[in-house]
Amino acid sequence: MAELGKTLMVIGGVILLVGVFFTLGGKIPWLGRLPGDILIQRDNFSFSFPLATCLLISALLSLLLFLLRR
Numbered sequence: 613m614a615e616l617g618k619t620l621m622v623i624g625g626v627i628l629l630v631g632v633f634f635t636l637g638g639k640i641p642w643l644g645r646l647p648g649d650i651l652i653q654r655d656n657f658s659f660s661f662p663l664a665t666c667l668l669i670s671a672l673l674s675l676l677l678f679l680l681r682r
Contacts, residue, residue: 622680 637643648664 644660644662644665646662646664646668648667650659650661650663652659
């Protein structure tokens with residue numbers, strides 16, 4: 613039962629972090645504008661793929677989960 617409780621706390625913490633990220637994500641000026649992010653703008657078309665931002669967030673989440681598992 614203790615393992616289930618720990619798992620639920622970790623899941624709750626992840627949901628909390630995602631909520632904070634969505635709430636404050638638009639207020640971070642460099643988020644989505646890192647070198648390596650792809651932005652194509654034409655007359656009636658705009659395409660954005662934040663590749664470097666996705667890699668940075670993935671690395672940070674991997675580090676966080678690695679530290680939580682220890």
